[in-house]
Every structure is written in C-alpha cells, then in structure tokens.
Amino acid sequence: MKISLDWLRTLIAADQPAVEIGQLLTGSGLEVEGIEELESVPGGLRGLVLGTVLTREKHPDADKLSLTTVDVGDATPRQIVCGAPNVAAGQRVVVALEGAMLYPTGGEPFKIKKSKIRGAASEGMICAEDEIGLGQSHDGILVLDTDLPNGTPAADYFGLGSDSVFEIGLTPNRADAASHYGVARELRALLRQPCHLPDISGFHAPTEAAQNIRVTLEDAEAAPRYAGLLLNNVRVGPSPEWLQRRLRSIGLAPINNVVDVTNFVLHELGQPLHAFDADQIAGHHIRVKRAAAGEKVTTLDGVERTLRAEDLVVADAAGTPMALAGVFGGKTSGVSEATTRVFLESAYFLPAAVRKTSQTHQLKTDASFRFERGTDPNMVLVALKRAALLLQEVAGATVAAPLVDEYPAPVGHTAVRLRLARVEKLVGQFIAPERIRQILTDLDILISEEISMNSGQAPEAAIHNSTEWMLSVPPHKVDVTREADVIEEILRIYGYNHVALRPHNSATFLARFPNPDPEIIRQNTARLLSGQGFSEIITNSITNSQYFEQVDQPDETLVHLLNFNSAELNVLRPSLLPSGLEVVRHNVNRRQRDLKLYEFGKTYRQLPTGAFEEQNQLVIYLTGNAVPETWQQKSDKSSFHQLAGAVQQVLASLGFPAPTSQPVQHPYLAGGLTLLAQNQPVARLGAVAGALLKRLDVSQPVWYAELDWDWLMRKYKNALVARELPKFPEVRRDLSLVVDQTVTFDQLQQIARRTEKKLLQQVNVFDVYEGPNLGDGKKSYSVSFQLQDPAQTLTDQAIDAVMNRLIQQFEQQAGAVIRR
CATH class of the missing domain: 3.30.56.10 (Phenylalanyl-tRNA Synthetase; Chain B, domain 1)
Known part of the structure; x- marks a missing residue:
C-alpha cells in the first residue's frame, strides 16, 4: 500500500521528516518497507532561481545572441549569454545557476557550467519552459509576472514540491489503516496531533425529486448498508492536474474525472465507491442480491463471467447483474464519455461475501482488498458526500435527488x-x-x-x-x-x-534437562548440515495441486484450500519436494547449478475419516557438482553416496548409527534406498524421477532425501557418550567377495556385524567390479574390516579366527566366493 506524505499532511499536521514518520509507523505495526522520493518535474528545479534582466545588448560576435546582465539576488549581477529572441531588459525570468542539472522535455539532461560563448563569459542560463521540463514551447524564454524577490527558488514560484511516498506492508488485521485517513488516525495517537476528515459541510441534497434510483436490499446480511446518490449534468473528461498528481503519486493511472474521484476517495478515506451510468440502470431500481447460478455478467475488463449462487451482485429492476458487489463493476453500466447522469454507490458489504466472490473469479481490486478485510460502515455517507462535492468541482455535477441510505440493522460498537x-x-x-x-x-x-x-x-x-x-x-x-x-x-x-528488559528474563542451569528440547536438536542438526556446506531454505506450505497429478497421490488425500488467492496455490503440500524443486529451478536458471540444500517443514494430508494429519520432515537436496573445479582437481558430479553420507551423519548425531536399508518405494524417486532404524522406515533417498523434473522444468538431475523428523524426535537418544581413547592399535584386513548382483553391500555389512560384535569396529567397501570373467549375474566387492581390542594388542591367531568366521558366514548367508 502506498501512502503519500504530502497527501497525508492535508489530514494531519505532521511536520516531522519522512524518515522519522516511517520509523514511528513501523514501530506501531504499519511496517514501512521503503520510502520513495517523488518530484513533480525531474530534478525538482534545483539550482534554478528567479531573476531580473537588467541590461540587454547585442553580442559583438554573433547576430543571434545577446549579452545580458541578470540580478539573481547576489551582490553582483551575472553576465549571461542568451539566444532567445524575446529577451529584454526589465523581464522577470528563470535562471539556471552554475552546477544546476537541467532535464529538458524530450532531451537528455545536462549540467550548467561557467563557460565562454563566442568569447563572452556566461555565468548561467536564462531558461525556456521546455529546457526545464515544464512544457513543450521553445519559442523564447519564460517571462514571469511576479513580485517575488530575485533569488527565490523557481520551485517555490511554480508550486512544485517533492513528495515522499511510503510503501507500507499492510497486515490483514489492519484494515483500519488501509487509507490516508487511516494512517493519519494512527499518527494522531503517535504524535498527539489532531487529525481531521475532509470538509463535507458544503454538501446539500434536495429533500425530494421527480425521479430517483430506488434501492432494495434482498440480502441485508451480506449487504448491511447500501447508500447512493443521483448526480446530473456530469461532464466526463480528464481530471485536473492536482487530482492526477495525487493518483500518480501512489502509482495509479488517471482514467477520467468520475473514475478518478472514486479512486481518490477510496485511497483517502478507505471507503470503496462505484459510479454507475444512471441511464443504464433498467427500471431506475437497484437490487442487491445473490446471483442465480449460471447467470452471466461482462465486467469492466471485457471478460464474460459465469456467476455462482453464492455471488453477491448489484442488479437492476429485472434482476440482471450490473456489478459484482464490492469487487468489480459491469461493462454495460459503467461510466463512459457519453455519460451525463451518474448514480454513485457507497456501501458496506460483509467481508466473507466479497472474499468468496473475489476468490471464485480470481479478481483482486483495490475495492475487494478493503471489503475483504472489513471497512467502516460509519464512513459510507462521509465518502459519498466527499465524492459528490469533488464531482461538482471537477465534472460540473449537480445533486439531483435525495441521498438514499438503506441501513436496516446499524452496526454497533x-x-x-x-x-x-x-x-x-x-x-x-x-x-x-x-x-x-x-x-x-x-x-x-x-x-x-x-x-x-x-x-x-x-x-x-x-x-x-x-x-x-x-x-x-x-x-x-x-x-x-x-x-x-x-x-x-x-x-x-x-x-x-x-x-524494559529485566535481569530475571535470563537464567542459567547446570543439570541437563531430562527431556531434550526439539528446537535445540533441530538447531544442532541445522548446524551439522550447514557445516557440511548445505544451505537452509524455507518454502511455502501452500502449493499447486497440478504437481501431484499423474503421481501416486490420491486427490482425496490432498488438503484443498477453500479460499485460495491463486490457482497455482490451492493445496497444502503433501510433500516438500515440489516446492524445493522450485528453489532448485530458480537457482539453476540463474546459473547457480551446484546446490546443497536442506529444509525443515511440515507436510499435510487428509485421512479417510476426514481428519487432517501433519508430519514434520527434514529434506535434503543435492544437484550439480560436489566440489568446484580447480587446477588441482576436476569437478565431480554430486552422487547418491554423498547424499547417503549426509543422511547417515544426521542419523548418527541423533543416536541412530548404522541403519539397515531396503529398496525405496516412493512416487517421486526413480530409485534409491529406504533406511530403517529399529525396523522403522526413517529416511528415503534417491534420484528424483525424470517426469517430475520435467514437470517442474528442472534441467539437471537432483538427489533427494526425506527424513521422518517426528519419529526421530520421539526416539531421539543423547548420542554424546564419552569414552577413553584406545591404547592398542587397530588392524585392517581385506576380502574380495564374489556374490550375486542382487546382494547389496548393506547385507554384507549386517552379516559382518552379527558375526563379530566385539572386535569389529568398521566395515567399508573400497571397490566394486563387474565383468565377463566373473560370470553372468555376478559382481565383486572389495571390503575392508577394521579390528581392535580395547584391552590388549590383537594376535595373529585372534585376527585369523575372526576373519575365518566372517568368511564362513559370507559363504553360508550370501553365497559368496572368496577371491584369493
């Protein structure tokens, strides 16, 4: 929301600088996200002053140039060379002093410097209106009629001033501040300065009329108050400069004087208005009612819209919709250049009714923005009278009939x-x-x-x-x-x-809490991943239902939003993967291809009983190169094993070392593993399916892992256990095992750990080979085993005994053949 400081000061005496006012508003909850400085003309006529031409003589070396002396308020007059044919002694003129930057109409900016023109010194420039951006004329210099003293800034003479425009991030609960008057009310409390509404004491309406527009509220619950006023002799045309300037300052384009007045009042007082062409209201009767399902209306943007029975509309005597109440006007009843009679609408509509219509038809307007959040029913007549007075001023309108105000059940405090x-x-x-x-x-x-x-x-x-x-x-x-x-x-x-902060707001403790704090565990895990080069991301919980089409995600399990702002944001995410892939796509499209990301977030689904379920997850993404390319090493692509290593480090830090695994079953993964702890699936990881990457327009492979964070928190164990450093050396032995291709290294590792639980410290695979000399369907694992006894040095006999037991179990349980 944009708020003009110059406009604001017409409602409250706020003389403080813009920055100070911005700080006050931010501190009170109206966050000022930025302050933009606006100027009526480029440069604001800085460095330009009023002067008087004292003398004018012909330039000795140029027929079309004149030598002048000009008083600009300094002790000594300045000599200026001027090429305008109309320059003469005694004229009041605009002078650009040395150092001034000029912004000519339709030309490039240039700076005034002290110079010599045909041998004569020139200490400034006498300006024409196009040379300073005030118009198109270049017939001669500007000749002024003023008694202001020489040296007066030209901006003061022309009434040009700069304006500061606040960009306020308005939160949904602050509907009371969605206007200049609303912000002025806020400043009244902050500055202890009185604020005031615009003067509407000059409004008068006849007590009776030969013809008026009748109003009927057929749904007074959805439209508690509806007021209107009939205006005659309206001349539709361009708005005056002051009104256009006000609208442009907050980013609105002027349209015509009638529409501009309604927009002006909306942003001044926060009350939306709508202008109907009174001659297009059939039967001179307005009915505020619910639409009939399937009815059509063509809105001002030229789009024909099919209405629902829940839509609140403003209709004519025949019930034909003329506008979507509180959202958008209709094309047939809108104001045009031929309009001479206007019926001005000012109403209070129920926020829920406007919100449903706005969401259904995907129409977001300045009016619906305010009605959806709640407007002030007491502002309805104030805004209507204010607009009528302005239309009298800028469009020659006359009030033709008594003011209509249907308000059967006033809204109380x-x-x-x-x-x-x-x-x-x-x-x-x-x-x-x-x-x-x-x-x-x-x-x-x-x-x-x-x-x-x-x-x-x-x-x-x-x-x-x-x-x-x-x-x-x-x-x-x-x-x-x-x-x-x-x-x-x-x-x-x-x-x-x-x-004030108090000393007892902080505390220290010596003992460990019996129940670990999930937030601290989460922070520690985040530090672990960040220390490995991962970056944390936070994505939107609301996502696009189309991401889950043609995937094993039944529609009945999706949690749909009843009131969604966009068709692309209409469900709560059942998986964090699509929103994370959006982040990957955004970065890859900007040539940031090497990514290591993680996110803590919730997923949502609907159960067959109709209840809803939330689940906390930790997800990890790897894509691009694992390390940057240097002269010492080539860049290697990120791999599944790097992802698995990161996941296993997270599990180990949470007290779940050496998980078992099985092939993954996941609708979004083309292959990978499911890791199990205590026979419970706690992590699924693998390559993202190509179909999903294509659907989200991700142009490179992505490795993905998701961990069941809720289960991990329930089963978390403090993994920090101190133990004495071993005093005796470890021993390494290697085996080369030929097994069927279906046998995984994880199976071999589990066999080894079941066989030797005391001395076996670590099992690692350092080579995998497949070739025709092994036979069809076979592969070879080269595996290392680290053995260590904390109480004594291992003897060859003890080592050989362990290795023989391992060989025997590999042969029996995995069908392995030992390559010697």
Missing part, C-alpha cells in the same frame, strides 16, 4: 472488558492509567464504564490492580474484539521499545 492488572501482566511493566486512557481516546476507543473493586483508602498499585473498564470499540477497528486485542493496541502506541 463492540463492548470489551479491560482489566488494568491484565495490561500490566501482558505488557510486562506498569503503565499509568492516565496514559492508557489517553492512548484509548486517541484510538477512538471510548471508556463507557469504570469499575473499581477496591473501596476506601488504598495504595495506587492496589487500586490499579482492582480496576476494570468497559470499553466501546468502534467498528472500523475490525480486529479489536477481545481484551488481548485492546492490550495489543495500547502496547503498539506505548511503544515496544519502552518495555
């Missing part, structure tokens, strides 16, 4: 109980009751009743702790409905920075 003791408890420190009262008053929250549970003479703190206030919260504070909400409002204005 919200009653909230506030306990001062609760304020102190939640804020963390005492705030004086008078300061709280002042903040509430500045926020338009009234104290309707004060209740004190303490009688007689009591200390101030006791009175404070036993005092309750009944508050009346105005409807524009749509997010303030509970005591905690009121306390949040108090704290926002009081200032989070004013809440």
Whole structure:
C-alpha cells in the first residue's frame, strides 16, 4: 500500500521528516518497507532561481545572441549569454545557476557550467519552459509576472514540491489503516496531533425529486448498508492536474474525472465507491442480491463471467447483474464519455461475501482488498458526500435527488472488558492509567464504564490492580474484539521499545534437562548440515495441486484450500519436494547449478475419516557438482553416496548409527534406498524421477532425501557418550567377495556385524567390479574390516579366527566366493 506524505499532511499536521514518520509507523505495526522520493518535474528545479534582466545588448560576435546582465539576488549581477529572441531588459525570468542539472522535455539532461560563448563569459542560463521540463514551447524564454524577490527558488514560484511516498506492508488485521485517513488516525495517537476528515459541510441534497434510483436490499446480511446518490449534468473528461498528481503519486493511472474521484476517495478515506451510468440502470431500481447460478455478467475488463449462487451482485429492476458487489463493476453500466447522469454507490458489504466472490473469479481490486478485510460502515455517507462535492468541482455535477441510505440493522460498537492488572501482566511493566486512557481516546476507543473493586483508602498499585473498564470499540477497528486485542493496541502506541528488559528474563542451569528440547536438536542438526556446506531454505506450505497429478497421490488425500488467492496455490503440500524443486529451478536458471540444500517443514494430508494429519520432515537436496573445479582437481558430479553420507551423519548425531536399508518405494524417486532404524522406515533417498523434473522444468538431475523428523524426535537418544581413547592399535584386513548382483553391500555389512560384535569396529567397501570373467549375474566387492581390542594388542591367531568366521558366514548367508 502506498501512502503519500504530502497527501497525508492535508489530514494531519505532521511536520516531522519522512524518515522519522516511517520509523514511528513501523514501530506501531504499519511496517514501512521503503520510502520513495517523488518530484513533480525531474530534478525538482534545483539550482534554478528567479531573476531580473537588467541590461540587454547585442553580442559583438554573433547576430543571434545577446549579452545580458541578470540580478539573481547576489551582490553582483551575472553576465549571461542568451539566444532567445524575446529577451529584454526589465523581464522577470528563470535562471539556471552554475552546477544546476537541467532535464529538458524530450532531451537528455545536462549540467550548467561557467563557460565562454563566442568569447563572452556566461555565468548561467536564462531558461525556456521546455529546457526545464515544464512544457513543450521553445519559442523564447519564460517571462514571469511576479513580485517575488530575485533569488527565490523557481520551485517555490511554480508550486512544485517533492513528495515522499511510503510503501507500507499492510497486515490483514489492519484494515483500519488501509487509507490516508487511516494512517493519519494512527499518527494522531503517535504524535498527539489532531487529525481531521475532509470538509463535507458544503454538501446539500434536495429533500425530494421527480425521479430517483430506488434501492432494495434482498440480502441485508451480506449487504448491511447500501447508500447512493443521483448526480446530473456530469461532464466526463480528464481530471485536473492536482487530482492526477495525487493518483500518480501512489502509482495509479488517471482514467477520467468520475473514475478518478472514486479512486481518490477510496485511497483517502478507505471507503470503496462505484459510479454507475444512471441511464443504464433498467427500471431506475437497484437490487442487491445473490446471483442465480449460471447467470452471466461482462465486467469492466471485457471478460464474460459465469456467476455462482453464492455471488453477491448489484442488479437492476429485472434482476440482471450490473456489478459484482464490492469487487468489480459491469461493462454495460459503467461510466463512459457519453455519460451525463451518474448514480454513485457507497456501501458496506460483509467481508466473507466479497472474499468468496473475489476468490471464485480470481479478481483482486483495490475495492475487494478493503471489503475483504472489513471497512467502516460509519464512513459510507462521509465518502459519498466527499465524492459528490469533488464531482461538482471537477465534472460540473449537480445533486439531483435525495441521498438514499438503506441501513436496516446499524452496526454497533463492540463492548470489551479491560482489566488494568491484565495490561500490566501482558505488557510486562506498569503503565499509568492516565496514559492508557489517553492512548484509548486517541484510538477512538471510548471508556463507557469504570469499575473499581477496591473501596476506601488504598495504595495506587492496589487500586490499579482492582480496576476494570468497559470499553466501546468502534467498528472500523475490525480486529479489536477481545481484551488481548485492546492490550495489543495500547502496547503498539506505548511503544515496544519502552518495555524494559529485566535481569530475571535470563537464567542459567547446570543439570541437563531430562527431556531434550526439539528446537535445540533441530538447531544442532541445522548446524551439522550447514557445516557440511548445505544451505537452509524455507518454502511455502501452500502449493499447486497440478504437481501431484499423474503421481501416486490420491486427490482425496490432498488438503484443498477453500479460499485460495491463486490457482497455482490451492493445496497444502503433501510433500516438500515440489516446492524445493522450485528453489532448485530458480537457482539453476540463474546459473547457480551446484546446490546443497536442506529444509525443515511440515507436510499435510487428509485421512479417510476426514481428519487432517501433519508430519514434520527434514529434506535434503543435492544437484550439480560436489566440489568446484580447480587446477588441482576436476569437478565431480554430486552422487547418491554423498547424499547417503549426509543422511547417515544426521542419523548418527541423533543416536541412530548404522541403519539397515531396503529398496525405496516412493512416487517421486526413480530409485534409491529406504533406511530403517529399529525396523522403522526413517529416511528415503534417491534420484528424483525424470517426469517430475520435467514437470517442474528442472534441467539437471537432483538427489533427494526425506527424513521422518517426528519419529526421530520421539526416539531421539543423547548420542554424546564419552569414552577413553584406545591404547592398542587397530588392524585392517581385506576380502574380495564374489556374490550375486542382487546382494547389496548393506547385507554384507549386517552379516559382518552379527558375526563379530566385539572386535569389529568398521566395515567399508573400497571397490566394486563387474565383468565377463566373473560370470553372468555376478559382481565383486572389495571390503575392508577394521579390528581392535580395547584391552590388549590383537594376535595373529585372534585376527585369523575372526576373519575365518566372517568368511564362513559370507559363504553360508550370501553365497559368496572368496577371491584369493
């Protein structure tokens, strides 16, 4: 949301610099994401002043040049060479001084320097309007009619000033601040300065008329209030410069004076308006109702839309929809150049009704943005009168009929109980009751009743702790409905920075907590992966259902969103892989091809019972080269074994060493392993299926692993066990085993560990060979075994005994043949 400081200052006296105001707003919850400086003309006429031509003589060496002396407010007049034919003594002119940067209309900027022109010194430039970006004329210099003193900045004469525009990241709960007046109300509490609504005292409407537009609320629950005003003699055309400038300052393009006024009032007061061509309202009757399923309406963007029975529409006497209420107007009833009579709509629609229509038809407008979050029903008539006065000014409109206001059940204030003791408890420190009262008053929250549970003479703190206030919260504070909400409002204005930190907010301990903290375990795991060169990513939990089409992911298990902003973000993710591949694609497309990523996140699915299930996972991605290419080594592609090594290190750090494995069964993986701990599948890893990579437009192979983080946390064991360093040397022995191709190294490793549990420290495969001399369906593993006894040096007899037992079990359990 963009807020113009110059516009804001028409509603509140805020003389502080833009940066200071931005800091105040950010501190109160209206985060200012950026401040843009705008200028009416490029350069803002900096370095240009008013002057008087004292003398004018013909240049001795050029027929078309003149030598002039010009008073620009300095002690000594300046000599300036001028080529304009209309320059003359006594003229008031615009002078560009040395160092000024000029931005001519349709030309390149240039800087004024002290120079010599045909041998004559020139200390500036007398300007034409096109030379300073004020117009197109180059017939001669600008000749002014003014009594301002010489040396006055030209920007002051032309009324040009710079403007600061705040880019505010408005959170969904702050609908009350979705306008310039809403921000002004916020500053009123922060600066203790009064703010005011635009003056509408000049509005007058006739008490009766020969013809008016009748309004019927057929769904008063979805449209609690609907007001309108009939205007005649409207001349549709371009808006005046001041109105166009206001709209451009916040990024809106002017359209015509009628539409521009409605947009201006929306951004000034936060109340959406819509202008109908009154002659296109059949039967001079407006019906606010639900649409009939299958009805059609062509909106202002020229798109024909099919309506649902849930859509709230503004229809004519025959029930034909003319607009999607609170979202978008219809093309047939919109204002055009031929319009002379306008019916101006100002309404309060139920947020849920507007949100459903907006989501269904994928229409996001400035009006729906505000209606969806909740507008102020008390602003309806104020905005309508403000717009009518502006249309009288810029379009020559006249009020033709009494104001229509259908409001069968007025929206009241919200009653909230506030306990001062609760304020102190939640804020963390005492705030004086008078300061709280002042903040509430500045926020338009009234104290309707004060209740004190303490009688007689009591200390101030006791009175404070036993005092309750009944508050009346105005409807524009749509997010303030509970005591905690009121306390949040108090704290926002009081200032989070004013809440002091206390010494007891920190603590130390000596003993280890019996139950490990999952967040600390997660941080330690993140450090482990980051230390190996992995980067953590965070992706959106909402994703595209199309990613899971043609995959073993039944649609009935997907968790669909009822109100989604985009068709591409319509389900909660059942897997973290597609959103992670989006990150890979984004980086690869920008030539960042070597990636090592990990993410902690949740997946979601719907159970057959209709209940929903969440699961925490840790996922890891590898793609591109494992190490960068250097003169010492070539770059090697990332491999499955590097991924498996990272996964096994994570499992070991959590107390799960040496997991067993089996072939993976995963809809997104083309092959890989499932790792088991305590006979429970805890990790699945392998190569991402090519079909999924193609669907997400990822142009290179990706290795992927996902770990069941919830199970790992339930079974976590503190793996930090201290033991004495061994005093006796280890021994290595190697075996070359010829086995069937179906036998995995993991099977051989498990056989070895079952056979020798005391002396065997490590099993490693250092070579795998397949060739015709081994026979069909055979392969050879070269395996090393590290043996060590912590109590004594191993003898040859003990080593040979262990190796013989291993050979015997490999032959019996795996059908191995020992190559000697």
